[in-house]
Amino acid sequence: MTILPINPTENASPDALIGFLRQCREAARGDGRERLVSISIQVGALDPLAVLEAIFESGELHFYAERPNIHTAIAGAEAVLVHEASGPERFESAQRFIDDVLARTIAVGDVDAPFGGPHFFSAFTFLDQVEQGEAFPAARVFVPRWQVARAGEVTTAVANLLVAPDSDLATLAERVLRAHGKFKHIDYDAKPAVPVTSQPCVFQTTEAGDFRTTVKGGLAAIAAGVVKKIVLARVQDMQTNAPLHPLRLLNGLRERFPECYSFSVANGRGQSFIGASPERLVRVSKGVLETEALAGSARRGQSASEDAALGAELLASEKDRREQGHVLESIVRRLEPLGFAPQFPSQPVLRKLANVQHLHTPVSAVMPAGIHLLDALARLHPTPAVGGSPREEAVARIRDLEGFPRGLYAGAIGWLNARGGGEFLVGIRSALVEGRNARVYAGAGIVAGSDPEREFAETELKFRAMREALLG
Ligand SMILES: C=C(O[C@H]1C=CC=C(C(=O)O)[C@@H]1O)C(=O)O
Structure with missing residues (x-):
């Protein structure tokens, strides 16, 4: 993973962002392979479960894990990269995927903060093969489009995006700024994707x-x-x-x-x-x-x-x-x-x-x-x-x-x-x-x-x- 010493908060203007994304696109053009760009920033206190609920889309992958008694929680959703595998080699296959992604990752911001940098959300079924029609594959690892995590008093938000040799920089920059805005002003009143009238019985x-x-x-x-x-x-x-x-x-x-x-x-x-x-x-x-x-x-x-x-x-x-x-x-x-x-x-x-x-x-x-x-x-x-x-x-x-x-x-x-x-x-x-x-x-x-x-x-x-x- 390449870590660039750029402060995303101080360089949040569309021009600065496009300049940074251009650098990433040059790297992608260098070897013809897309880059995972991961932007980490510390934000004000957020409850990751509340964030996930506010942004919940039943048509998107998500991952959530929390240990309430030690004030640690991590949420991520909307995959930018997904890897699936099955069979006895599924863990090795997942590791190869992670190594490959990290070798072409460019990270900026609070990468060393708790839960900073890209995370790989993973689920391995009990058996290494699944049956037709099962809900989950034998192994799935994904990098989310966004991630919010809390460790004690520190809340870290991470936005991940792919930059390809032919990516349109203005579109990418607009998406990043929109995501950034979303985490600055979470709309907790957003309608849940599944309407819940009263407590189901x-x-x-x-x-x-x-x-x-x-x-x-x-x-x-x-x-x-x-x-x-x-x-x-x-x-x-x-x-x-x-x-x-x-x-x-x-x-x-x-x-x-x-x-x-x-x-x-x-x-x-x-x-x-x-x-x-x-x-x-x-x-x-x-x-x-x-x-x-x-x-x-x-x-x-x-x-x-x-x-x-x-x-x-x-x-x-x-x-x-x-x-x-x-x-x-x-x-x-x-x-x-x-x-x-x-x-x-x-x-x-x-x-x-x-x-x-x-x-x-x-x-x-x-x-x-x-x-x-x-x-x-x-x-x-x-x-x-x-x-x-x-x-x-x-x-x-x-x-x-x-x-x-x-x-x-x-x-x-x-x-x-x-x-x-x-x-x-x-x-x-x-x-x-x-x-x-x-x-x-x-x-x-x-x-x-x-x-x-x-x-x-x-x-x-x-x-x-x-x-x-x-x-x-
Ligand atoms: C397999 C389960 O629990 C395991 C974990 C702790 C105690 C267990 C037990 O006492 O049998 C089980 O090994 C389950 O909760 O479905």
Whole structure:
């Protein structure tokens, strides 16, 4: 990436902008390849979700991820560049795309500010192949036309555009100035693309099959010695009496689950995959990778003492410790061959959410030279928190046992920046929303000794988050 020392705020006149764009066009003419021009500026405090909602277009790709409790949120929409891939090489393919784009990127402005510079918004489905008619491809990475992010008190807006050898500079400049104006005066009263009259209510829920039978199928594979652990999920199709607005649902989720990642990934065809996930897949910042082993669940208590008793029971549960141990062991085993030396505490701790509590072990490691975040992701995904152990045997059985395609449920959803940093969450506690329909997902890890009835109850607890968001 080429960083030019131009201050876009001081050079915001149409003439200065055209002069800068001419420089970019000369570079494009030099080798005949278009340039990605990325302009970053710090702006006054904005709520990225409010911005995305105000500008929401159901016909455009968008990406949103937020950690409310650490005041971090990033929104981007309208693709200027998109890459799609499938198969076992999909992560490598995504990395090649990113390297190629960065090699022909010209960035100006507050590139070093939090969330400055171009970002690559990415979503990888659970499996590396998808079925006909699924909402999302096995891998999609896009660079948005605009991006707004908040990190604490700092809000950064980024405009991205393509400059080709034959681009018309006046048209491009006008587009940049229009985008700039848009972020200076957000019209929060803009009509939502989906009219929402009142709070929609769910009037029909359907579910195929019986989850207890699915769990018994998993237990049979365990008894046969094929797998030690398998994570099995169920879906409920909910229909409401009025159109759902994915970002309004998300607003409810972020309020109720401030310690989770609230996220929305839209496919530009009116379908959005949204959720509030407690699980980080990987984060890379300043040369350090962070991941976690999250598995084993119990409900929250009605009182402090009941809650503490349930937590203590979970910490002491041999079955849940084994379930979570598979995840930790797999993370370490998969990272070590890349040269990572993972560090983690010897005992898990409790991670308490509004509806459930989990066993949790944070893992961190220094990034080895020459290793990218996506190399680590390719090794880690899917962890036994959502797949199973051994991975290949478990993953090969999930589709048949569950009876539906997972799509982005339990997939890897996140962003990467030009500095090699980025963050991915696991797409659980989630739903695929379209019009008046929401397909809601919830799963549970099955090991020897799992009880189908208890696993059913656990998925009911996990469903509750999305159900409550739908009901308001
Ligand atoms: C697969 C899911 O959760 C995983 C993450 C945490 C705890 C889990 C469990 O206790 O089974 C699951 O492994 C889900 O919520 O759909």
